[in-house]
Every structure is written in C-alpha cells, then in structure tokens.
Amino acid sequence: MSTTVPAAPPHPPVWGADAYAEALHRGRGPLYLRRTDGWLLPLDVERWCAAADAADLAALGRCEGTVLDIGCGPGRLVAALTDQGRRVLGIDVSPVAVARTAASGGAALCRSVFDSLPDEGSWGTALLLDGNIGIGGDPGALLARTATLLHPAGLLIVETAPADVDERARVSVAGDPYACHRTADPFPWARVGTPALLRYADAAGWTPVERWTATGRQSQSPSAARCFVALRRRRSLPTARRG
Template sequence: MSATVPAAPPHPPAWGADAYAEALRRGRGPLYLRRTDGWLLPLDVARWCAPADAADLAALRRCEGSVLDIGCGPGRLVAALTAPGRRVLGIDVSPAAVARTAAAGGAALCRSVFDSLPEEGSWGTALLLDGNIGIGGDPRALLARTAALAHRTGLLLVETAPEDVDERARVGVAGDPYADHHTAVTFPWARVGTSALLRYADAAGWTPVERWTATEPGQSPSAARRFVALRRCRSLPTARRG
C-alpha cells in the first residue's frame, strides 16, 4: 500500500534570509528561532559549521547504505559521510547552506523534503538531526514523507528535543533577539521529544530499534543530545484527507 503524502508546504523563505546566510558566513551565531509570542530558541550555528563531533559520529556510525541528510545545513554530516566514501546527499531550502555543503566537498540540492527528490524509495538511511524533525511543523507528515523516501527496510535517525515536549508553532529566524518580531517572516515548526516522536513514528510506519543519548565532558545530563533510530518494517499507512 502506498502512502498519500500531504501537499508540500511552501519553502520557508526565512531560511534564505540575510540573518541565516550571514551566520553561516561567519560560522557562528547569534541566531534564533523566535515564536510569534517572542520566545527564543537559540540555534547552535558554531556546532553546525564545525566538523562533526563525537555525538554526530556516533550517530553516523549507525548509517546503512546510501544516506539522505534532510535539512543538511552547512554540511558537516554530509562531509563526514563523504570522506570515507559513503554515498550521501544533503538537501536544504537555504541556498547559502547548500553552497557551503558543496564547498566542503559534499553533494547537496536546494530542495524541500516535500519536493521531488532523487532515488525516492531507495535511501538506506535518512537523517533528521539538529532538530529537523520540526521541518514543516507537522511531525507525522514529515515521518510519512521520509518513509516514502527510504528503502522498504530503511533506517531513520532522529534527534529529539531534550525535553518531553510536543509543540507546534509559527517561528521566524532572528539574528537580533531585540528586533521587532512582529514584522518577521514566519513559518511552521515543531519541537518533539522522544515520547511524542515514538507516537508519531508508529502512525507513520516506523518502528523504534534503538535510543541513546550523548553528553559532552562536563555537560549536565539535562543537556544531553537525544537520538532515536527507527526502521521502516511494514507497509505505509494511507493518510486520510479531510
């Protein structure tokens, strides 16, 4: 049974905005996702622009076959997988991120995960790290889409929020936390903890196979990065249209 994938949301124009492109050029923040009520989520641009760290590499060692990095950003994961010769493709809606990935020697396309993509249904592993389970603001739709992209027994590696949260909101990209947020371009985003991810994953045809955390030396356990490996091991559900 094939999945009925919800219509693609429009590309978030803010990810191509000056604040994000400038942060990638500098290789550091400050940069935030800001909700319409003013709440700020700091984005770790310096880590994204650095080489893959120990937590990243622990996740990447679990990859199988060809890898699709969804929301690849400046391409550290693509570069880390490309170096030993693994076949990998990054996708991102930001031209600046795609250009930086290419400059690092990685293959990347400027596309949304909801666009038509190469080799749909055959990727051995898909990545949704660095909070990218939030793409599109609808985790169930995103998980259904990744199931359609992956091989019928493919693997999905997801990084979840450190808190037990299941939140959907409209956000904008901000380089200045004090700028007028009422004029910012916004787009839908989600924050999903492990419990919520597992609920959405089951509905989208994914089964959990492993969970782990990664903590830097001297870091509080509450700040640990949290990961879940999921496997596509049954037919995809058909989404109902209301």
C-alpha cells in the same frame, strides 16, 4: 485503522532568509527561532559550522547504505560521511547552506524534502538531526514523506528535543533577540521530545529499534546530552546496528 496524515505545505519558505545566511557566512550566532509570541529558541550555529563531533559520529556510525541528510545546513554531516567514503546527499532550502556543503566537498541540492528528490524509495538511511524533525511543522507528515524516500528496510535516525515537549508553532529566524520588528515571514515549525516522536512514528507506521543519548563537543554534562531514535518501517524490523 488507517491514519490520515495531513500534507505539508507544497512550497515551504526559504528557511532563514538574511539572518540565517549571515550567521552561516560568519560561522557563528547569535541566531534564534522566534515564535510569534516572542519566545526564543537559540540555534547552535557554531556547532553546525564546525566538524562533526562525538555525538554526530555516534549517529553517523549507525548509518546503513546510501545516506540522505534532510536539512543538511552547512554540511558537517555530509562532509563527515563523504570523508568516510559513504555515498551521501544533503538537501536544504537555504542556498547559502547548500553552497557551504558543496565547498566542504559534499554533494547537496537546494530542495525541500517535499520536492521531488533523486533515488526516491532507495535510500538506505535518512537523517533528521539538529531539530529537523520540525521541518514543515507537522512531524507526522514529515515521517510519512520520509518513508517514501527510504528503501523498505531503510533506517531513519531522528534527533529529538531533550525535554518532553510536543509543540507546533509559527516561527521566524532572528539574529537580534531584542529586535521588535519582524525580520522574516513566519513559517511552521515543530519541536518534539522522544515520547512525542514515538507517538507520531507509531501513527505513521514506524517502529523504534534503538534509542540513545550522546554528548558532543567539549561537554560531559548530562544536561548537554543529545537524544536520538532510530526507526524502521513497521513491515521490516531488523535490529539497528550499534556503534
């Protein structure tokens, strides 16, 4: 039985407006996603603006062929892959993030994943790390779109939330957790743990080929472990290379 995946908004907002841009300029937070009911999700700007850590490198070591980093932010993953001699392109809707990626020596475009992109259908690996499975607020639509970007045998690496969560909400970016006024227009976002991702992936025609956890910079605490899943489109199921 076929599954109809709703289309993502054709013109997503420029993510993060002033608060995000200011945090990237500083290289640190505080920065939050604020839900419309006031709930806050802290964003790890310091890690994003630093060099790739051990958890990042464990994911990057699994990449195959050319790499598309979806929601590249300030470009630490693009820079790390470029240093490894890989052909990699980052995309992000934030001009400041794209500028930081370029300044680090990486290639990046200021575009949404739902825009027309170079080399559609031929990328070897796509990355959705740092919560970027939430882009557009519809994981099923994002997974369906990503399938059109990869080579039929390509690999998709997704970072999931450490909790068993499946949430869609409208959020805005805020630098001040106590500010009562709205700092930016809300936009759709999603958070999914591994069980929810696997459900969305199955409906969108993906099969998991590897799952792992890894800890990153200056942390050996199990609670700080990051969770990853490697997926391939169902019609092509070679085993993901292990690092």
